[in-house]
Amino acid sequence: MFNRTPIAPLEYTRKLWMRSWVGLTMLFLYAPLILLMIFSFNDSKRNVVWKGFTLKYYEKALHNDSLVEALVNSLTIAALATIVSLVIGALAAVALWRFRFPFKGLVEGTMSLPIIVPEICLGVAFLIFFAKVDWPTDLPWPLNLSAITIAHITFCFPFVAMVVRARLASFNKEEEEAAKDLGASEWQAFRDVLLPHIRPALVAGALLAFTLSLDDFVITFFTSGPDTITFPVKVYSMVRFSVTPEVNAASTILILLTVILTFIALKLQGVKGIAETH
């Protein structure tokens, strides 16, 4: 870092003002999160003065049944939505990549709409839709999460399709033809040739879908009933009506979960691989 070789014209990153700019931006992005995490261990109700280390807010958060239930709901929804989005998204990607069919442009355009349409509009649409079809709300767990899960699948699977389709572009169709010439059935060729090729995209798509689902507040806010609270909706009502240090503790747990997921993704794909999926 401190070598004395002169700065080459393109080494912008070694210029002081550039470094401070990046440093300040990172500070802006991370300071609120890091302070939140540090003060979740603070033994004081008023957040700003350090009064000593405590785990009592974690204890409180973990004994707050509705908060834990919300977290379990969120993770369940995210897992279910990820699995279904992965299947539908991959199928959609293969269909668009492989076939010429009538109204293809229409299907393709419609599929990109859930990505573009503002969250609030999608949320409103699901609110009206589930009210109109009288979607049952008193089902036992986990079926009571079905409305939210359906909504999440709708906005997650186009992202999966996008990632998978980008990966399919590099697939050599001759490999599949060779497999078929050697006697593989359509299904065998799909399972043994195409699927291994798109595996990295499936991993990336799954992580993307999982985070999108776990992150969603607006659409869930409109589709959740009184008994189907998810973690973001619960945190929202806690922030809205009574800010307690419990929220700090619960948030820290979720931030750590995100970091762990990101590092799993890193292990699987390398930093570059993740950068490319965005």
Added chain:
Amino acid sequence: MSGALQDWKSQKKPFAAVVTAPVFWLALFFVAPMAIVWLYSFGQNAGPADIEISGTLDNYKRATEWLYVSIFLKSFAVATLTTLLCLIIGFPVAMAITFAAPKWRPWLLLGIMLPFWTNLLIRTYALMALMGTNGYMNKGLGELWEGASWLRTLVGMQPLDAWTPVQLLYNNFAVVLGLVYVHLPFMVLPLYSALDRLDKSLIEASLDLGAGHFKTFMQIVVPLAAPGIVAGVMITLIPALGAYLTPDLMGGTDSQMIANVIERQFKRANDWPFGAALSFLLIYAMFILIAFQSMRANKVKAA
């Protein structure tokens, strides 16, 4: 790329196997709900839980009242300002990542992406905690104030009055800051991917031929990175325009954006047809933005 597209007729079974589920899902759980909203926007409340689709245009007429037009304009202004700030803050960061040593680049990228993956609500909440009257921003400002007060006593002037915490939250400033905080990674990533593809020898050539850094930046880097800039602007502007959470939590009574007005029609005012009309107006606004972008992209391609 190898091999042409297959015609669906030649392979009906595999085609049906892959196309059925996605199309079915889209039709049932996306097109149908959107269609119902669209129909509702031409309806009126006929009873406590009954909406009659009468083909009326009253909801759209009501949306042209100055109150709602001004909220639309204000949302646009806030979203544009947010996008501009993200661009100004994000461009040097994207440049720095592009020209960073290969060893550092992935970590800088990860540094931008990690907040992008962190829950939006938690990020907003963290920023609110920082900006609250007991938060660190107020503490820092308070210390500056006391420092200034102490300096005044040094030169023999009266000390300043005691510091009273200022309200940083619940106003338009907080909304813009919150939106910039949330959307900054959206801007940096497309900028980086455009700059990364840029032929660096062009910049070197420009510098060798005597253009200064600023001139090179304006005449070489910016035009070549234009697709990334447009992508970044769209990817920031569109969600910022429809933002609900940030103005709701960080804004005051006068910082409502269009999404908050829509939410109110559904959760409190219980005027679903009017809310449906506002939703569709917001969607049309997005379409116009996207149409502008693709028209511009086509022009660039043609030129």
